[in-house]
Amino acid sequence: MSEKKVVVITGAAQGIGLAGVKKFLKEGWAVAATDIKKKELDEEVAKLVAEGHDVTAYELDVTNYKQGQEVIAEVVKKYGRIDALFNDAGITGHRKNILNFDPELIKQAEDVNLWGSLYLIQHVSRVFVEKKIKGAIVNVSSFVASFAEWSPFGYGISKSSVDGLTRTAAFHLGKYGIRVNSVAPGYTKTEMAIKYDYSDPKLRKAAEDKSLLNRWIEPSEIAAAAYFLASDEASAITGVKLPVDAGYTTTKEDNKVSLYGETE
Ligand SMILES: NC(=O)c1ccc[n+]([C@@H]2O[C@H](COP(=O)([O-])OP(=O)(O)OC[C@H]3O[C@@H](n4cnc5c(N)ncnc54)[C@H](O)[C@@H]3O)[C@@H](O)[C@H]2O)c1
Numbered sequence: 001m002s003e004k005k006v007v008v009i010t011g012a013a014q015g016i017g018l019a020g021v022k023k024f025l026k027e028g029w030a031v032a033a034t035d036i037k038k039k040e041l042d043e044e045v046a047k048l049v050a051e052g053h054d055v056t057a058y059e060l061d062v063t064n065y066k067q068g069q070e071v072i073a074e075v076v077k078k079y080g081r082i083d084a085l086f087n088d089a090g091i092t093g094h095r096k097n098i099l100n101f102d103p104e105l106i107k108q109a110e111d112v113n114l115w116g117s118l119y120l121i122q123h124v125s126r127v128f129v130e131k132k133i134k135g136a137i138v139n140v141s142s143f144v145a146s147f148a149e150w151s152p153f154g155y156g157i158s159k160s161s162v163d164g165l166t167r168t169a170a171f172h173l174g175k176y177g178i179r180v181n182s183v184a185p186g187y188t189k190t191e192m193a194i195k196y197d198y199s200d201p202k203l204r205k206a207a208e209d210k211s212l213l214n215r216w217i218e219p220s221e222i223a224a225a226a227y228f229l230a231s232d233e234a235s236a237i238t239g240v241k242l243p244v245d246a247g248y249t250t251t252k253e254d255n256k257v258s259l260y261g262e263t264e
Pocket residue numbers: 010011012013014015016017034035036037060061062063088089090091092112116140141142143184185186187188189190191192193
């Protein structure tokens with residue numbers, strides 16, 4: 001059995017998931033890194049292994065219940081334990097409004113963001129319970145779960161559902177000492193946001209202006225918060241969503257210009 005603590009991370013080939021891999025490794029954990037993009041994942045993991053890190057790559061489409069079960073069984077076979085799950089894999093889905101959505105496409109974001117997270121929670125929690133491990137689960141919500149948005153609206157719905165999932169899983173699993181929380185990133189510099197908002201200077205600036213700190217967020221800053229929630233430092237915290245959004249959801253953009261002017 002691994003002497004190190006072991007974390008399973010989904011969506012680990014890039015972005016916030018990959019930043020999570022690096023953070024947990026830095027803190028001395030072993031990492032089971034999983035992603036649907038096998039080639040990209042293998043390349044990143046090979047670099048980390050060459051640097052001497054304890055990390056293993058597993059191909060996993062989180063929407064595939066059976067594959068999830070098999071991957072978790074493989075992780076247990078290799079490491080003998082699992083201490084945390086970082087449920088990071090996510091997609092935005094398609095950009096249509098309520099009047100125009102395609103019923104086939106609208107479910108994609110929910111399949112990955114909600115059901116994928118739930119499947120992994122079941123697989124990993126069964127290991128926690130069987131091995132009497134007081135494990136931790138960190139889901140990934142989003143700032144857009146806190147308000148209505150134009151697009152992609154199915155994404156917002158799926159992330160609101162992740163908030164419900166976090167509360168429900170914390171409720172069901174608390175009696176085993178298993179903690180379930182989430183991080184809710186704001187605009188973070190990853191491919192997901194770079195493709196749309198970050199690569200357009202006007203949108204990039206608009207996103208900055210809406211946050212209290214007037215800036216974008218680094219993937220490593222989300223990973224640090226996720227690590228905190230998974231670590232023993234957060235031993236009394238369960239069922240919460242931790243916004244890591246540079247204050248984006250703390251106020252409305254308009255409120256930055258007060259009706260009464262700034263107070264002294
Ligand atoms: N970047 C942001 O601004 C932002 C804001 C709020 C929330 N988030 C959330 O953060 C998480 C990470 O996103 P990111 O910004 O790093 O995006 P990203 O697109 O860079 O990374 C997402 C990763 O998930 C993987 N993935 C997608 N579908 C999968 C599936 N079915 N099975 C397994 N892996 C799959 C991708 O291959 C990719 O490696 C997501 O849940 C996302 O919704 C991101």
